[in-house]
Amino acid sequence: MQNESLKDIARKLRAKVLTMLYESQSGHPGGSLSCVEILMALYYKKARIKPEDPKWPDRDRIILSKGHAAPIQYAILSDLGYFPESDLSNFRQINSHLQGHPDMNKTPGVDVSTGSLGQGFAIGAGIANAAKYLGKSFQVFVVVGDGELQEGLVWEAAMSAAHYHLDNLTVLLDNNGLQIDGTNDEVMSLGNINGKFSAFGFNCYEVDGHNIDEIVKALDEPSIGKPKFISCQTVKGKGVSFMENQVGWHGKAPNKDQYVSAIDELGGVK
Amino acid sequence: MIKDVSLRVAYGEALANLGVENERVVVLDADLAHATMTSMFAEKFPQRFFNYGIAEQNLMCAAAGFAHTGLVPFVSTFALFGAGRAYEMIRNSIAYGNMNVKIACSHSGISVGEDGGSHQAIEDISLMRVIPNMTVLVPCDPLETKKAVKAAASIYGPVYIRVARPIVKNITNESTPFEIGKAVTLREGKDFAICATGLMTERALAAAEILQKHGIETKVINFHTLKPFDKDTIRKIAGEVKGIVSAEEHSVIGGLGSAIAESLVGHIPRNILFECVAIMDKFGKSGKPEELFTEFHLTASDIVENVLKMANS
Numbered sequence: 347m348q349n350e351s352l353k354d355i356a357r358k359l360r361a362k363v364l365t366m367l368y369e370s371q372s373g374h375p376g377g378s379l380s381c382v383e384i385l386m387a388l389y390y391k392k393a394r395i396k397p398e399d400p401k402w403p404d405r406d407r408i409i410l411s412k413g414h415a416a417p418i419q420y421a422i423l424s425d426l427g428y429f430p431e432s433d434l435s436n437f438r439q440i441n442s443h444l445q446g447h448p449d450m451n452k453t454p455g456v457d458v459s460t461g462s463l464g465q466g467f468a469i470g471a472g473i474a475n476a477a478k479y480l481g482k483s484f485q486v487f488v489v490v491g492d493g494e495l496q497e498g499l500v501w502e503a504a505m506s507a508a509h510y511h512l513d514n515l516t517v518l519l520d521n522n523g524l525q526i527d528g529t530n531d532e533v534m535s536l537g538n539i540n541g542k543f544s545a546f547g548f549n550c551y552e553v554d555g556h557n558i559d560e561i562v563k564a565l566d567e568p569s570i571g572k573p574k575f576i577s578c579q580t581v582k583g584k585g586v587s588f589m590e591n592q593v594g595w596h597g598k599a600p601n602k603d604q605y606v607s608a609i610d611e612l613g614g615v616k
Numbered sequence: 617m618i619k620d621v622s623l624r625v626a627y628g629e630a631l632a633n634l635g636v637e638n639e640r641v642v643v644l645d646a647d648l649a650h651a652t653m654t655s656m657f658a659e660k661f662p663q664r665f666f667n668y669g670i671a672e673q674n675l676m677c678a679a680a681g682f683a684h685t686g687l688v689p690f691v692s693t694f695a696l697f698g699a700g701r702a703y704e705m706i707r708n709s710i711a712y713g714n715m716n717v718k719i720a721c722s723h724s725g726i727s728v729g730e731d732g733g734s735h736q737a738i739e740d741i742s743l744m745r746v747i748p749n750m751t752v753l754v755p756c757d758p759l760e761t762k763k764a765v766k767a768a769a770s771i772y773g774p775v776y777i778r779v780a781r782p783i784v785k786n787i788t789n790e791s792t793p794f795e796i797g798k799a800v801t802l803r804e805g806k807d808f809a810i811c812a813t814g815l816m817t818e819r820a821l822a823a824a825e826i827l828q829k830h831g832i833e834t835k836v837i838n839f840h841t842l843k844p845f846d847k848d849t850i851r852k853i854a855g856e857v858k859g860i861v862s863a864e865e866h867s868v869i870g871g872l873g874s875a876i877a878e879s880l881v882g883h884i885p886r887n888i889l890f891e892c893v894a895i896m897d898k899f900g901k902s903g904k905p906e907e908l909f910t911e912f913h914l915t916a917s918d919i920v921e922n923v924l925k926m927a928n929s
Contacts, residue, residue, distance in 0.1 A: 403686075407684075449713075450713055451713060451714065457684075458684065458713075459708070459712055459713045461708075462704060462708040462709075464673075465677050465705060465708055465709045468673070468674045468677030468678060468681070468705075468709070469677045469678075469680050469681045469684065469709055470681065471674075471677075471678060471681065472677055472678035472679065472680060472681015472682055472684070473681040473682075473684050473685060474681070475666065475678065475681065475682070476642075476681055476682040476684070476685040476687055477685060479642070479663070479664075479682075479687075480685060480687070482685070498673070499673045499674060499677070499705070502669075502671035502673055502674035503674050503677065503678075505669070505671070505674075506668055506669070506671070506674055506678065509669075510666075
């Protein structure tokens, strides 16, 4: 797959996210748009998955611990054929399999139900430990948000991941710098994030979170005996200029004018 | 025949036996293996035992992770730190996805004793009972604890087992039935019914003996399952006796008494007398377990008093 076509896919996925939010008038645009390339690197490039067999026992697990970014995960899953694209129109609607936050028992391709922050990370570390015990070779990828790192559970899970030498676990941080009430630094400073994960026993990397090649390169780095942490520098609301770096676009759906303008900026494809 | 031991030792033995029968079983603990007695499993199956340190939130999520791969994790800590501290992880990581995790928490109720109120879970049944998908088991003696462990492993889905700390004599026997969701009548009687759970079942039987001397025939029903609750049995009994006393080593809010009231209101054709022997919305405190049972009005005499009050009304 050429990088150019990945860029086209990224634009298309961003437009789908906006359409889902516009149609349901509900959801989280900022944090969905910031992790588009992170999830693409996993779903389109790195992870061993079989869309035709979502429950394949040896598949790599992809866990969206920042579950409020569900729209981009759903857009990717439908693009890969886990379910029809037309289902996206029912996002967040009653009786839809596309819940406000990912639900493993409703949506094909969702490995773990997430949304309550910190728990996807901890469950992922648990799966990785179980995989080691069972002698399974699959990898566990967890995508966390930066505000999510304020949860104490994250650090409990990090400690256990190093203790059990979970080199089959990779944590990718969508480091967009913003959370609901303001910047991370205004709300609760995260300090030296990579320094913290390094001190907890992770092999740490820092990449441009909108550059799929860079993310994949870090994913390909060997990490023997230690879990891996990749801090992906991202822009909240990436791709829609009036949403970029705006705290107010964390959990708000666009109105008609905003939607039309955003789609226009993304190349006019809905 | 199992000897009189604490419920936690019975749990430890049952778990070690289960490990032989079911190789999918793994055990997780939070630095309390020698108190919850999961150490008995750990000694037998060191490769299948995972200590998660003093971090109960991660403990519950890790257990969910193990269940995701098809393993059957039993996870243990003290009731307060499991059902309490890690409540939301049990709800969202375990129960919401209907994960096959068995949570067996020791040191429930005031029978914890000397450690005091900070370590006595008086609300765990209530907390676990309100979570959809959750099964809640409260064994009354060592034998029933062993049966509860087997039964929990035999069904799919999350189960909470409430395990007490003290040494308890067996009041059931090998042939006493144990089916999840089915209350067990341990003694027949036509006048009143005592519905008990956990350590209060022994006291309910003692109360029935005393009441017989007063000329009052009392049924004793052991509710080892708090959820799914045996509504049929309690409604049937309500039609047979003059009054019911519930008896539990737990807050009066949300436990056995509440489950009985929920089952009866609007579902029986007549009024029935009903009293709760329970912890009356108070925290526990330090003391010897038996002193605390007296202090919190959880003795056989307290049950007798409540039945007599109804008999004389």
